[in-house]
Amino acid sequence: MSGKISRRSFLKNTGATLAGATLGFPHLIPAGVLGAAGRKGANDRITIAHIGVGGRGRALWRELANLRNKGEAVSVVVCDVDERSLRRVTQEKVAEGAEAYRDYRHVLDRKDIDAVVIATPDHWHAAQFVHAAEAGKHIYCEKPACCTIEEGKAMIAAVRKTGIISQIGSQGRSQPEAYLMHRYLANGVIGKVKHVECFHYPSPVDTSQTPDSEPPAELNWDMWLGPLRWRPYNARYCPGTFRWMMESGGGQIRDRGAHVMSCALWWMNADRTGPVTIEATGTPPNQGVWDAAVLMQVTYTFRNPDWVMTWTQKPQEQLPRAEERTPEELNDEITRITRPGYGAIYHGEQGSCMHWGGDGGTWAERKVRQWKPEAASVDVYRSPGHFEDWFQGIRTGKKTIMNIEAGAAVGFLCVLGNLSYMLGRKLQWDPVKQEIVGDEHARRLMGRPQRHPYYV
Amino acid sequence: MKNMTAEELLTAIQSQDPDVRTEAWLSAGMVGAAAIGGLAKLVINGNLETGRAAKRALWKIVRTAGAPDGAKEKRPVLNQLVKLLDAAQPPSLRREVIWMLSEISSEKADIDAVAELLSHPDLREDARCALERIPGDRSLAALKEGFARAPQDFKPNIAHSLRARGVNMEAAKK
Secondary structure (H helix, E strand, O other): OOOOHHHHHHHHHHHOOOOOOOOOOOOOOOOOOOOOOHHOOOOOOEEEEEEOOHHHHHHHHHHHHHHHOOOEEEEEEEOEHHHHHHHHHHOOOOOOOOOOOOOOHHHHOOOOEEEEEOOOHHHHHHHHHHHHHHHHOOEEEEOOOOHHHHHHHHHHHHHHHHHHHHHEHHHHOOOOHHHHHHHHHHOOOOOOOEEEEEEEEOOOOOOOOOOOEEOOOOOOOHHOOOOOOOOEEOOOOOOOOHHHHHOHHHHHHOOOOHHHHHHHHHOOOOOOOOEEEEEEEEEEOOOOOOOOOOEEEEEEEEEEOOOOEEEEEOHHHHOOOOOOOHHHOOOOOOOHHHHHHEEEEEOOOOEEEEEEEEEOOOEEEHHHHHOOOOOOOOOOOOOOOOOHHHHHHHHHHOOOOOOOOHHHHHHHHHHHHHHHHHOOOOEEEOOOOOOEOHHHHHHHHHOOOOOOOOOO | OOOOHHHHHHHHHOOOOOHHHHHHHHHHHHHHHHHHHHHHHHHHOOOHHHHHHHHHHHHHHHHHHOOOOHHHHHHHHHHHHHHHHOOOHHHHHHHHHHHHHHHHOOOHHHHHHHHHHHHHHOOHHHHHHHHHHOOHHHHHHHHHHHHOOOOOOOOOHHHHOOOOHHHOOHHOOO
């Protein structure tokens, strides 16, 4: 018998009770239950539970409709800590017929669930991801993957240990015009890329002067906080607005940086590397409860090969203008650029090119779309769609386009940018060991102790 | 950012102009330990936005003192922060201070002050998290001592921290 004792068996043996005993405790299936032998076949339907069905969660439910309609998936569970979200999806026929849960741990107990779609606030991603992996569930998890470096490492370790297939929701990689950008850059049309200039409009300022208060009766506030340290409820924390809190969201650099910088790492073939220095400056909000940087400038320096990525949140009027598309360039799939406020310019030795968006909407500039490959041109992976790519992974075992290693690498960029901004100093990063060097204070912030019992 | 005295900082934090408050808290790192007591009072008693700005100023001071070149200022800052753990202070302030200490403290006196709060009903979980984060033998010893003394309902929390610090709890139970 192994000398180790699991957290759960320790709790059981000591007879310990939970603060919220009625929530129960997960009885997790042993790791590796979904190894190759148990892999779903090409014709098998994948049974899915949706954890987190607020704004983004509802959108993901709808995005899966195509695969459900083809009989490739069935969504049987919705889970949320906010009764209002549950009511909305179950009563407004978004998720008609699905069973409603309030505690994801009971969802993970169900043996009939093959996979989970996690669309909870960012501070929940790592814990739910790791617990789902331990329960043998395949995972689609919204971006950004992690809120700390240690969370990202724990997520990677959980996937390696259990063999489950994961996909992080930086779906820009799977967009048709992302493929065109990737192919254009991979063929060296603008030469070696030396600078990826990511741009975005500012994070918002909370001018509402909202004090802390009692949480609404429909919201389980303790469970919403989960791993975060306890604090009183404030109506400006949620729903959705968690994005503008450093601890739970991290501002535009984490919300959209996890899209735009995801494309950059993919196209620069840099998923398995990272910067060596990170230096950020920014302008905080001048009031309100939100604390993420309004304006921001981050420089990431990569070595071998040498290139630089910058992330800049700047006023709308300073953003590059979006290209106007002619009627001939539009069709059902490719519409006008509806998200012109973010994207990236790729500066190469022999020219530059750009894209707008980088998430579910990704638009490449005209010269990229019109470029024709020659016989000798290299091709790049063309994702069949972000969910479809994940399903292929579940069925064949292939690595997904935004697997957890890639997701964590992007998450680390977002986290490190915010850390440098928050600490007001340049950080040195060891991309091999994936740790901050030479700054004891910053090293402590690579992790964040989590509140009982919501540990990764 | 601009150079300010502690008095100037406290005055600016109470300004009705949000930009003045913001410039003040951004400059707080240069003021350092001398402003901590006054800022703490504003966190507790100031109006909503003054309290928020004062709290941000405290964090700025901590994060400036924690810099690799901030060693000289760190001790005075820690001394002032530990004073705020006093039972006379409201738990909301003490909770914030515990997390500040988790980032930059490493000496016995600070760790012992945090460890005492492992028996505080409202603050023990924050104290446990802080000790988990603070590296070194002293914080580890404090967790072990805390585990031995903890009531049954809190032992799992400290057990997690001990595991996170590399302790084999199976062996520890024997």
